[in-house]
Amino acid sequence: MNDGDRGSGRAARPKRADARRNEETLLDAAASIFVRSGVEAPIRDIAAEAGVGTATIYRHFPTRADLIIAVYRHQVEACAEAGPALLASSATPYAALGRWINLFVDFLATKHGLAAVLQSDNTGFETLHAYFLDRLVPVCARLLDAAAGSGEIRSDLEAYELMRGIGNLCIGAEHDPRYDARRLVALVIAGLRLP
């Protein structure tokens, strides 16, 4: 946001053109490498794909988390915005919740290794945790509250816990035909239901 200049006081000179260009190139390269080799691909590979030095990546994205966030920001935003929309357009809050969780699973399951990174307690991914949580937990909480309010589900589960559980279930779902994360997630959602 605030493309090009900062909002604070004396305009600190805007980014140089080559820097802006490099950032674009890097995002494209990272997206491409993430698809090919997962979000834990070596920094050097991404740098090579972009045709820049490794330091350039660190300059634009101090941590891997920052890069991942930048690459997937659009999709996360879309997912967050889908929450209220689904709530408005679905027959019941429970139905909305189910659909929204599916959206979330779609997102995670197609991102090679993202789910795993999202759960890792590795220091250095706090930014990533914080971003996902800040953005999506409130959305999930609203859906959960609505469904609890309408008496469809139990009300003793925190959105945070549910989202972490869903995230966990999506780990390693890409490469194992015998494991379908969606089926397990559906089980959790079913278990949420009140008799």
Place this chain on the structure above:
Amino acid sequence: MNDGDRGSGRAARPKRADARRNEETLLDAAASIFVRSGVEAPIRDIAAEAGVGTATIYRHFPTRADLIIAVYRHQVEACAEAGPALLASSATPYAALGRWINLFVDFLATKHGLAAVLQSDNTGFETLHAYFLDRLVPVCARLLDAAAGSGEIRSDLEAYELMRGIGNLCIGAEHDPRYDARRLVALVIAGLRLP
């Protein structure tokens, strides 16, 4: 098994005493380090704890998976053997299933990082996957079959898929007071129940 000599033809000379001693020492050291730093602790740390060179570890346990298996074998066996016992002693197969899953979660949740490693699609952990799966999936399948047979749960979920899901849910459960794997697992088990 077959402590000391091999069963095949000409007795290939038994292991040297110092080698056997080192293996013991290594298992103790690894167990201790696993508790302190998780199952992905640097090989060097384990070697240092045991007071041996790194090559000694590789000689006894060619891959990290082999070491992990050796360290936890007893507990896995106990878990496997608990399956039939619970089935015999519980009121219903469904109750037995629930208790057995709890045992499994207890095991995983206390082993710093084991759950994560168990799911990783990293080459080199096939042995670990194979061991856990070979040993525990059949046990789980029997419990699942029994509960399905008694009409308590749906019958369209493979034991393999359930176990992977449970394993996934246990990832990162140690260090986050806001995330209780057991609660999510209970939700899955509840979702399994037939109306």
Place this chain on the structure above:
DNA sequence: GAGTAAGCGGAACGTTGTCCCGTTTGACGA
């Protein structure tokens, strides 16, 4: 007690993340 191969320790090598530093280059004022 001597011979021998199993076993050992630690140095060496490859890979990866991260940081540093000398060089290049875009932006701006003259």
Place this chain on the structure above:
DNA sequence: TCGTCAAACGGGACAACGTTCCGCTTACTC
């Protein structure tokens, strides 16, 4: 148009780690 300078750059340097190799040590056998 051109000179100046800080932003930005590239790639080499360093550290941590997994893994392998090799010369030395030592437990067993006779």
